[in-house]
Amino acid sequence: MGNIVNTNAAYLAKRCADLGAVCYFQEVVGDNPKRLKETVKLALSRADAVLLTGGLGPTQDDLTKQTMAEIFGRKLCRDEVTCEALKAYFKKRGIACTENNFRQADIPEGAEILPNNNGTAPGIHIFDEAKHVFLMPGPPNEMKPMFEESVAPKLSELSGGVIYSEMVKVCGIPESTAETMISDILENQSNPTIAPYAKLGEVHFRVSAKASDKEHAMALTEPVVKELKKRFGAAVYTTCEKEQLEDAVIALCKEHGYQITTAESCTGGLISARLVNVSGASTCFGRSFVTYANEAKVEELGVSEETLRKFGAVSEETAREMALGAQKHGKVEVAVAVTGIAGPTGGTPEKPVGLVYVACAVKERVWVRRYWFGGDRTKNRENTTTVALAMARNCILEYDGITYHQEML
Amino acid sequence: MGNIVNTNAAYLAKRCADLGAVCYFQEVVGDNPKRLKETVKLALSRADAVLLTGGLGPTQDDLTKQTMAEIFGRKLCRDEVTCEALKAYFKKRGIACTENNFRQADIPEGAEILPNNNGTAPGIHIFDEAKHVFLMPGPPNEMKPMFEESVAPKLSELSGGVIYSEMVKVCGIPESTAETMISDILENQSNPTIAPYAKLGEVHFRVSAKASDKEHAMALTEPVVKELKKRFGAAVYTTCEKEQLEDAVIALCKEHGYQITTAESCTGGLISARLVNVSGASTCFGRSFVTYANEAKVEELGVSEETLRKFGAVSEETAREMALGAQKHGKVEVAVAVTGIAGPTGGTPEKPVGLVYVACAVKERVWVRRYWFGGDRTKNRENTTTVALAMARNCILEYDGITYHQEML
Numbered sequence: 001m002g003n004i005v006n007t008n009a010a011y012l013a014k015r016c017a018d019l020g021a022v023c024y025f026q027e028v029v030g031d032n033p034k035r036l037k038e039t040v041k042l043a044l045s046r047a048d049a050v051l052l053t054g055g056l057g058p059t060q061d062d063l064t065k066q067t068m069a070e071i072f073g074r075k076l077c078r079d080e081v082t083c084e085a086l087k088a089y090f091k092k093r094g095i096a097c098t099e100n101n102f103r104q105a106d107i108p109e110g111a112e113i114l115p116n117n118n119g120t121a122p123g124i125h126i127f128d129e130a131k132h133v134f135l136m137p138g139p140p141n142e143m144k145p146m147f148e149e150s151v152a153p154k155l156s157e158l159s160g161g162v163i164y165s166e167m168v169k170v171c172g173i174p175e176s177t178a179e180t181m182i183s184d185i186l187e188n189q190s191n192p193t194i195a196p197y198a199k200l201g202e203v204h205f206r207v208s209a210k211a212s213d214k215e216h217a218m219a220l221t222e223p224v225v226k227e228l229k230k231r232f233g234a235a236v237y238t239t240c241e242k243e244q245l246e247d248a249v250i251a252l253c254k255e256h257g258y259q260i261t262t263a264e265s266c267t268g269g270l271i272s273a274r275l276v277n278v279s280g281a282s283t284c285f286g287r288s289f290v291t292y293a294n295e296a297k298v299e300e301l302g303v304s305e306e307t308l309r310k311f312g313a314v315s316e317e318t319a320r321e322m323a324l325g326a327q328k329h330g331k332v333e334v335a336v337a338v339t340g341i342a343g344p345t346g347g348t349p350e351k352p353v354g355l356v357y358v359a360c361a362v363k364e365r366v367w368v369r370r371y372w373f374g375g376d377r378t379k380n381r382e383n384t385t386t387v388a389l390a391m392a393r394n395c396i397l398e399y400d401g402i403t404y405h406q407e408m409l
Numbered sequence: 410m411g412n413i414v415n416t417n418a419a420y421l422a423k424r425c426a427d428l429g430a431v432c433y434f435q436e437v438v439g440d441n442p443k444r445l446k447e448t449v450k451l452a453l454s455r456a457d458a459v460l461l462t463g464g465l466g467p468t469q470d471d472l473t474k475q476t477m478a479e480i481f482g483r484k485l486c487r488d489e490v491t492c493e494a495l496k497a498y499f500k501k502r503g504i505a506c507t508e509n510n511f512r513q514a515d516i517p518e519g520a521e522i523l524p525n526n527n528g529t530a531p532g533i534h535i536f537d538e539a540k541h542v543f544l545m546p547g548p549p550n551e552m553k554p555m556f557e558e559s560v561a562p563k564l565s566e567l568s569g570g571v572i573y574s575e576m577v578k579v580c581g582i583p584e585s586t587a588e589t590m591i592s593d594i595l596e597n598q599s600n601p602t603i604a605p606y607a608k609l610g611e612v613h614f615r616v617s618a619k620a621s622d623k624e625h626a627m628a629l630t631e632p633v634v635k636e637l638k639k640r641f642g643a644a645v646y647t648t649c650e651k652e653q654l655e656d657a658v659i660a661l662c663k664e665h666g667y668q669i670t671t672a673e674s675c676t677g678g679l680i681s682a683r684l685v686n687v688s689g690a691s692t693c694f695g696r697s698f699v700t701y702a703n704e705a706k707v708e709e710l711g712v713s714e715e716t717l718r719k720f721g722a723v724s725e726e727t728a729r730e731m732a733l734g735a736q737k738h739g740k741v742e743v744a745v746a747v748t749g750i751a752g753p754t755g756g757t758p759e760k761p762v763g764l765v766y767v768a769c770a771v772k773e774r775v776w777v778r779r780y781w782f783g784g785d786r787t788k789n790r791e792n793t794t795t796v797a798l799a800m801a802r803n804c805i806l807e808y809d810g811i812t813y814h815q816e817m818l
């Protein structure tokens with residue numbers, strides 16, 4: 001019906017590519033036994049392995065297992081271990097476990113159970129007539145870990161080679177500039193390949209090499225990663241796939257023994273929440289200030305009423321006072337403040353929707369930058385969050401005298 | 410390769426449903442003539458109309474038109490009007506128009522050209538052997554307007570009917586319980602159909618009816634939506650597709666003239682940020698408190714040091730004092746507070762990772778509930794955010810004497 005965007009397909013295609021498994025077809029089909037059967041049979045006729053997501057839940061229209069059992073002529077048997085796990089799961093949460101829920105413990109005879117550590121429906125691996133079929137739950141937060149833990153190792157084994165990749169993550173340089181800076185490398189790539197991914201306010205370069213084993217693949221990527229780091233300098237905040245900008249900011253604060261806080265208007269807590277994404281953030285993050293109303297900016301941060309009256313809430317002056325106020329009231333070394341017009345209403349010709357001021361105080365120094373994002377409310381707030389984190393990192397480094405190529409976005 | 414999420418498919422599926430055209434299959438295939446031909450032939454064998462996106466560009470791997478021409482046994486002819494439009498387009502932008510670009514003016518003989526007002530590649534409509542094929546460009550900003558202007562009117566004509574749907578969104582009731590509550594309706598559905606979607610702490614039921622026109626389709630959905638609302642009572646927070654839980658909370662606060670605030674530990678600002686998602690939140694939201702460290706809980710919210718010492722930061726007592734402190738310091742009627750162990754570290758046998766206390770103060774009353782989520786850091790924090798919003802809604806209603814079936818999640 002189109003109310004869910006299929007992000008699972010993109011995730012699996014990408015991971016298959018990483019693992020050296022070529023994915024030629026993706027198909028989406030509704031919860032209808034006849035069409036599902038037709039689709040799976042077609043997939044089995046043209047591939048060595050078929051990955052399915054969704055339809056493993058406890059309700060009547062979750063019919064993937066039933067259909068697979070029919071295709072392979074197997075019975076569904078209730079798995080006692082899974083039943084016990086389900087009972088424990090529901091008991092722990094104080095919820096009644098209905099008969100429906102036990103349907104999730106029905107497994108095609110002879111199939112392997114793939115544990116689900118993030119939900120109730122286990123995954124299933126069927127190996128039959130030289131074909132591998134993997135059934136995984138639909139919710140991405142259950143599917144992804146199951147894929148990584150149970151499916152990826154098998155696919156890698158099947159594809160007969162490994163792909164090793166590192167991600168060079170660059171912030172503060174627009175995509176086109178970044179690509180120009182390494183155009184000679186991009187033009188002559190073969191193994192490793194270099195794929196640029198433009199992200200909001202960031203560019204990521206995935207450097208992937210294929211070889212017979214991980215060690216050889218790593219040896220191929222290493223010199224390229226080194227060269228990219230040399231070209232981009234301090235704008236590279238990580239080469240680790242899993243690390244986000246907030247990890248880099250927290251790591252930098254830890255390294256310096258700094259405490260950090262935020263003062264947020266239009267983002268409403270998004271920057272703060274990003275910092276708290278980092279496990280162990282507590283060593284350098286203790287509190288932050290969400291001051292959406294003018295009154296709150298005055299009372300919580302000590303922004304002067306005159307500044308608000310004279311320059312408005314969305315101004316360089318207010319952003320500066322917010323950062324300084326948060327630094328003082330939060331008793332910290334580093335404070336990031338944002339104030340902007342997220343939209344869709346509230347814009348004027350002088351201060352249009354998408355106008356944002358970001359201020360950053362590091363000890364006795366303060367920086368303020370003006371940005372304009374021409375997106376909708378959600379996009380403007382997300383953009384603001386990213387540039388605020390990038391700016392915190394940038395200002396902490398600049399305070400130490402480390403500068404790098406950085407453009408306004 | 411998985412570096413692009415297929416949002417076109419979701420858009421087209423949704424719009425087809427709106428127009429009464431049933432979409433049973435979606436297929437994704439790479440730029441390979443043999444596989445593309447196989448895929449299109451299969452699609453033609455099972456549908457009255459086939460929508461294709463992408464592959465209309467000027468480069469060698471844009472081979473959709475060539476492949477379609479082969480399938481239908483037609484020649485590609487260069488269209489003069491399109492050539493002139495291309496020349497004008499490039500001239501206006503001061504870019505040289507290369508020979509490659511004119512490939513975009515090649516049209517299968519006898520096909521209808523669909524104008525592209527947002528890019529250079531025109532769309533194409535082929536009608537052959539009682540089947541309709543629509544070729545549209547891949548970039549969403551070109552595809553969507555072309556679909557609306559040229560394809561949608563034709564599909565609507567072909568389908569001879571419309572589908573109208575409403576979304577009954579329920580919070581606070583687990584999926585299996587919710588389905589049991591309406592199992593008699595689910596078992597006897599035909600037109601309208603009822604499709605359940607389990608979300609984090611929520612269940613959504615899409616009620617869709619097909620009829621000759623929108624009015625008749627609405628008349629079919631109405632009694633079913635009414636019955637669901639009766640069964641679930643106040644647990645239904647909206648029947649509008651676009652409305653989220655935070656919209657319902659803000660709407661309820663506006664209705665009551667309440668101001669709302671949050672006091673957040675493990676969520677780090679996520680609840681606050683959800684409230685600020687709502688455009689116009691400023692009428693009832695002015696500030697919130699992110700108090701991650703104990704010191705901040707004491708200083709910003711007035712939580713007593715004794716409470717923290719005696720019961721710990723993650724306790725019923727601390728949650729209650731956080732809510733009351735936020736209510737007092739924020740000068741508001743409604744305050745939601747959360748404190749929990751997000752993980753992956755910090756858990757103990759008595760207080761495991763995933764344990765969360767949520768407190769809600771409405772005027773002089775306070776509720777505190779204990780939840781346990783067995784997920785990772787991200788999931789625990791997202792779950793906490795959802796239950797906190799659901800609880801705010803629930804407590805505001807309960808204060809008015811409106812109660813409904815609600816289970817701990």
